[in-house]
Amino acid sequence: MDVQPWYFMMEKHTHKAFTNEKGIAIGPYSYDEYVERVKSFHGAVAPGVAIGGFMVDLALRNLPKGEFFDAVCETRACLPDAVQLLTPCTIGNGWLRIINLGRYAVTLYEKFGGEGVRVFVDPGKLEAWPEIDAWFFKRKSKEEQDIDLLMTEIREAGARYCGIQKVQLTSRFTRAERRGDFSICPICMESYPVADGGICRACQGDANYYVTESEDLRKDTEAPGLKKVPLEEAVGLKVLHDMTQIVPGQEKGPAFKRDHRISPGDLCRLQQMGRKNIYTMETGPEESEWVHEDRAALAFAKAMAGEGITFTETPAEGKADLLAERDGLLVVDEKGLEAFNTVSGVMCASRHN
Ligand SMILES: [Zn+2]
Incomplete structure (x- = not known):
């Protein structure tokens, strides 16, 4: 038997709160049941x-027909929890994604074809509910806020101040194009999606949300010994690097x-x-953990030069050239x-193969 999920059988295009035998309904719950679930899931x-x-x-x-759907929230605040309470879509299973555009909007869509609906708060319709309007635009402080009045308005308004539009999701959000190969990042040796490039996103510089004990915060401070x-006090000092x-x-040149x-x-x-x-360097370069840019360039050049390739032995401005040793195919x-x-x-600039 073809069992349709409960939500497909419900009345369509009703912005008014939907009611069933329990009164005002949100998804499969009565409004009060839903509020209880919010309390335990969201914390308040x-x-x-x-x-x-x-x-x-x-x-x-208003979802188009189809058995499986995914969700996108355009804000991190609150709305993702409503999706997780009312649908099988969670951040953890990957069916809910957040694209933080800062708009209070949610899109549900059929995950293979990408056909979906986007629901958003339409400020033009908020006039009839002044407490929601004030809350939404943060016009009142927490003390000024009448939470009971606000919750009453929310309950009565349903989704009547919301806009809804049909949307077609772009291909990167549909299931068919989502799966990708995983590989081991050559720098951190952890697994990552190959689609991100030759190294993982963290090693590309996106992992700046933590430092480990061994790394410390050196990147943001002066190098040891430097x-x-x-x-005006530099006369008589030796220049440390090509300028x-x-x-x-x-x-251009040094x-x-x-x-x-x-x-x-x-x-x-x-x-x-x-x-x-x-x-200037207070201690000799030998004592420093840091490597001069020219020495680093030379080390990279040595490692990169394959068969038939030679390199400049004395890099300048932190740059070494790789040169052909003989005629041949690059x-x-x-x-x-x-x-x-x-x-x-x-950075390594190269000719094409
Ligand atoms: Zn990595």
Whole structure:
């Protein structure tokens, strides 16, 4: 027997709260049952989850036919919990996704074809419910808010201040295109979707929400042994790295080479280059955990040069060139090149294969 889920059998296009024998209904629950569930799931009776309940209910009643659907919320606040309470879609099973556009809107859609409905709060219709209007636009402080009046209005309004539109989801949201291969990231050695590139998104620089004990916060601080000296105190110091001056229309090159000792006459030019500070090293480079950019470039060049390739032995400005040792056909390890180029702070430019 072809069993249709309960929501397909309900009245369509009704913005008024749907009622059944239990009174006002949200999904399979009475309004009061739903509010109880919100309490235990969300931690409190949040007005946003109550409003979200009516929105999800409206979307469910207008869903196109189809057995499976996915959800997208356009806000992180409250609304995702209404989806998780009323549908099988959760963040954990991947059927609910949040695209944080900051709008109070939810879309439910048939997951294979992408046909769906989007329900949103329509501020133009909020006039009839001043307490909801004030809450929605955060016009009242928590103390000024009359929570009982607000909840009464929410209960009475149902989804009447909501807009609804038919939408077609783009292909990246439909199930057929979602599955992808997983691989091991060569940097962190954890698994990640291959579609993200040669290395995982965290190693591409998106993992800035934590540091580990061994990493500490060095990235944001000065390198050990490095000291920033204001330009006016820099006379007599040795330049630590090549400094480039770019003159439009002319070839750029190092204006100051490493180990150049700064003379009073250099200050004006350094100022023109926009330098306010000079880096100097208090301890010898041997004692530092840091590697000079030229040494790093040389190490990369050594590792990258394959058969028939040679490289500049004395990199400058943190750059080494890879050169053909003989005539032949250039073959690039594209995966390796892509992985290298997604690491922040380094770049390898190459000719095509
Ligand atoms: Zn990684």
